[in-house]
Amino acid sequence: MTPISPACRDALARWLDTRRALAGAAENTITAYQGDVADFLGFMSLHHGAPQGLGALERIGVADMRAWMAHLRKDGIAPRSLSRKLSAVKSFYRWLAEREGFEPTAVLSTRAPKFQRKLPRPLAEDAAKAMIDTVELQSQTPWVAARDAAVVTLLYGCGLRISEALGLTGSDVPLPATLRITGKGGKERVVPVIAAARDAVAAYIRLCPYSPAADAPLFRGVRGGALSPRMIQGVMARARMQLGLPATATPHAMRHSFATHLLAAGGDLRAIQELLGHASLSTTQAYTSVDTARLMEVYDRTHPRA
Template identity: 80%
Template sequence: MTLISPAARDALQGWLAYQRALKGAAENTLTAYQGDVVEFLSFITGHKGAPQGLGALEQISVTDMRAWMAQARAGGIGARSLARKLSAVKAFYRWLSDRQGFEPTAVLSTRSPKFQRKLPRPLAVDAARDMIDTVELQSQSPWVAARDAAVLTLLWGCGLRISEALALKGADAPLPDTLRITGKGGKQRIVPVLAAARDAVARYLHLCPHPGAPAAPLFRGVRGGALSPRAIQAVMARARLQLGLPASATPHAMRHSFATHLLNAGGDLRAIQELLGHASLSTTQAYTAVDTARLLEVYTRAHPKA
C-alpha cells in the first residue's frame, strides 16, 4: 500500500474490519475487497500525481471514475471483473462517506459495465446419478471409492458447497436427519440429509481405515489428513471424460443440480434459497433462468410453428 496515504490506508483497514465484524465477510472476500480498493486508490494516486488524503478522496469526480474504468478496461480487465471492483469501491465509499460526512454521488452514481451473467450449468438427473456411479469406479481402493461417492452424494443430495462438505468433522457422524452448515460469511443454515446421503457416508466410514475422532475431518485423504477439494475435482474430471460430459461438470455443478432439480420438481424458490444459504434471492433466481432456458429450448424444438 505504498502508493496510498496513511489516512486512506487506515480508512481501508477500518472498512475491512467493519466488513469482518458486522457483515460477517469471509477472509477470501476481504482479500478481494482489499485488492480492489487498493488498486483503485493506487490509480487515483497516479492520476492525481500524489497520495490522496481523505479530504482529497472526498473530491473524486465522475471524470476520475471514468478514467479509472477506462484504464482498467485498457489493461484487459473484463466487464464482469470491473463490475466487481466497482462494487467494492462503492461499498468502501458508502462507509467512508457515512463517517466523514461527505456526499459520494460521483462514485455511487458510476454505472457498472454491462455483462452477460453466467447461468448455472447443472447436470441432468441421469447424468448426476451416472457421475456418482462412475466416480465410485475410479479407485481400486474400496474405501476411497466409497469416500468419493459419499462426497458427491452430499453435494447433490444436500446442496453443499465442496468446502462445506469437506469441513464436516467426525463429530457429525453418523449423519443426523439435519445438518447445521456454516457457509460463506459465517452464515448458518439447516440442511435436511437424505437417507441416500446418510447411507453413503456410513458406508464410507465403515470402510475407512483411519480411526475416527470428533475433531478430525470426516473425509480423509489417502494418508489420513483432510481430503483436498482437488482430489474430488480430479476424480470428477476423469469421470466426466468417460461419460462424455462437458468441463462444466464440476463439484459445484452438483450443487447447481441440487437446486435446479428441486425447482423443476416444484420446489419453492425461497425454500431453495435457504437450503443453498444464498444471502440474496436474486442469486437463487438464476436457477429460474436455467429452467426458462430449458423450456424455451423444448418449445423451439417441438412447437409446430417454431
C-alpha cells in the same frame, strides 16, 4: 506498489475491520475488497500526481471515476470484474462518507458496465446419478471408492459446496436428519440430509481405516490427512470423460443440479435460497433462467412446425 497516503491506508483498514465484524465477510472476500480498493486509491494517487488524503478523496468527481474505469478497460479487465471492483469502491465510499460527513454522489452514481451473467450449468438428472455411480468406479480401493461416492452424493443430495462437505468432521456422524452448515461469510443454514446421503456416508465409515474422531476431518486422504478438494475434482474429471459429459460437470455443478432439479420439481424459490445459503434471492433466481432455457430447448425440439 503505488503509494497511498497513511490516512487512506488507515481508513481502508478500519473499513475492512467493519466488514469482518458486521457483515461477516469471508477472508477471501476481505482480501479481494482490500486489493480492489487499494488499487483504486493507488490509481487516484497516480492520476493526481501525489498520494491522496481523505480530503482529496472527498473531491473525486465524475471525470475521475471515468478515468479510473477507462484505465481498467485498457488493462483488459472484463466487465464482470470491473463491476465487482466498482461495488467494492462504492461500499468503501459509502462507509467513508458517513464517517467523514461528505457527499459521495460522484462515486455512488457511477454505473457498472453491463455484462451477460453466466447461468449455472447443472447436469441432467440421469447424468447426475450416473456421475455418482461412475465416481465410485474410479478407485480399486473399496474405502476410497466409497469415500468419493459419499462426497459427491452430499454435493448433489444436500446442495453443499465442496468446502462444506469436506469441512464435516467425525462429530457429524452418524449423519442426522439435518445438518447445520456454516457457509460463506460464516452464514449458518440447516440442510436436510436425504437417506441416500446418510447411507453413502455410513458405507464409507464402515470401510474407512481411520476412526472418525470428533475433531478430525470426516473425509480422509489415503495417508489419513484431510481430503483435498483437488482429489474430488480429479475423480470427477475422469468420470465425466468416461460419461462424455462437458468440462462444466464439476463438483460445483452437482450443487447447481441439486437446486435446478428441486426447482423443476416445484420447489419454492425462497426455500431453495435457504437450502443453498444464498444471501440474496437474485442469486437463486438464476436457476429460474436455467429452467426456462431448458423448457425452450424442449419446445424447439418438439413443437410441430407448419
